[in-house]
Amino acid sequence: MRLKKQTLLAVFMLLCLSTSTFAQYYPRSTYFMENLPTRNKLNPAFRPDRGYFNVPVFGSFGASVASNALSVNNFTDIMDDENSFLDNPKFMNRLKTDNTLNMDLGTDILSFGFYSGKGFWTVDLGVKVMVNTSIPKTMFEFARDADKIDLEHIPNFNIRNMQLYGDIYGELAVGYSRPITEKLTVGGKLKVLLGAANFNAKIEQLQLQANGNVWNVTTKGEMNLSMKGLELTNGEDENGEEYISDVDFDSPGISGFGLGADLGATYQLLDNLCLSASIIDLGFIKWNGSSTSSYIANQQHTYDPYGDYGDFPDLDIDGDGVVDEKDLEAWKNEYSGSVDIFDMDLFQFKETASKKRTTTLRSTLNIGAEYTILNNKIGFGLLSTTRFILPKAFTELMVSANFRPARWFEGTVSYSFIHSNFKTFGLGMKFGPLFIGTDYMITKGFNTLQTANAYLGISVPLGKKKPANS
Secondary structure, three states: OOEOHHHHHHHHHHHHHOOOOOOOOOOHHHOOOOOOHHHHHOOOOOOOOEEEEEOOOOOEEEEEEEOOOOOHHHHHHHHHOOOOHHHOHHHHHHOOOEEEEEEEEEEEEEEEEEEEOOEEEEEEEEEEEEEEEEEEHHHHHHHHHOOOOOOOOOOOEEEEEEEEEEEEEEEEEEEEEEEOOOOEEEEEEEEEEEEEEEEEEEEEEEEEEEEOOEEEEEEEEEEEEEEOOEEEEEEEOOOOOEEEEEEEEOOOOOOEEEEEEEEEEEEEEEOOEEEEEEEEEEEEEEEOHHHEEEEEEEEEEEEOOOHHHOOOOOOOOOOOOOOOHHHHHHHHHHOOOOEOOOOHHHHOOEEEOOOOEEEEOOOEEEEEEEEEEOOOOEEEEEEEEEEOOOOOOEEEEEEEEEEEEEOOEEEEEEEEHHHHOOOEEEEEEEEOOEEEEEEEEEOOOHHHOOEEEEEEEEEEEEEEEOOOOO
16 A cells, blocks of 8 residues: 655645644743843843834744754655655654654734833733644654555554644733842733644544455544634545535635733742742633534545555556466556555544633743842843643753843853753853744754754843832
């Protein structure tokens, strides 16, 4: 049998270009950079020396990419040899039982902050795109083995626990921070959320057993889609029951509304020791029933992977009454690409009653401490970050050295213990209005990189400086 590896390639390259196991688009390395305006996105209690205005779009733009199993080198192999990369033992050995691939992308269309008395206000209008997926190794094995023609044995497959989850939404946030005492400062943001799309697909089981020219398929899973303009084409099985056969998109728009909040605080425990904590993206989005479709797959059915191509095992291509190696090679060439593991006919999701649904945001908990010397010119920071995402939460522990020799220049060097694997370090630098930063600088070659993020900011000073003793 022959698998459409081009389809598989496209899916995984998309995930590669826009995914991460932990990385977020606002690098944690920026957490202790005092004069970086947008670090209040990590803790709304943080207050820069003066107000700011970010250049639209490019003034606050971040993206992240990573994998818990695969590196850039593995995806390079896919591009170089899309027809046999699954047969490479090195590629298969890199895979884990569950391979998580996640994505973060964000930008501010408009962002500014200003002081009013001792209070500091921020206004942000931006867009966020996040995708999280978990793909079991058995899916890769299916992709590798489904195209093997073996007259004596055709492999059966049992794929479990595959998930794809994603959010696309706009965000309007208004924040305020203020010192409560000489040591304690608190801050918060209220967010109005405009949902563009949400999808959550879970495949608990996909079992295939070859039976002559068809597969006996057992599927168990569910899928919820919320997106205005989403059009699903229905097909019919042998019993006349409808299921999804194709997916199209047309005229997307606002599909839901929600509310969110950020909360944070800082506490100056000693003159040179500051403690801080925040929780980011508490909230929900309620998706309109008119933009929502729900589906379930829980049945046994037969699937013909060859369709109009002919019946297996009619492999006598030259008609001499003997199936030999020449026939097998000719059959492979003639029916190349006839099996598609992403064919909706294979899963047969059937529509169920659709109604309004509510999803929660993926929150992040930050707990930090910084000890400073030389009149705050140099600081040493420790930050624990836990991100609560589907299908599982991730925690990272970071240490940093922070340098503030002048108002126009600030730098930080960091190391993340859990996901760096001694291959990367973090770096952030602010030159006047320009900032660039990442948590994962490349130290052992680009091809070995599994986790990366980058952030670009361009801000111009705005309004009054921070009031004294605040």
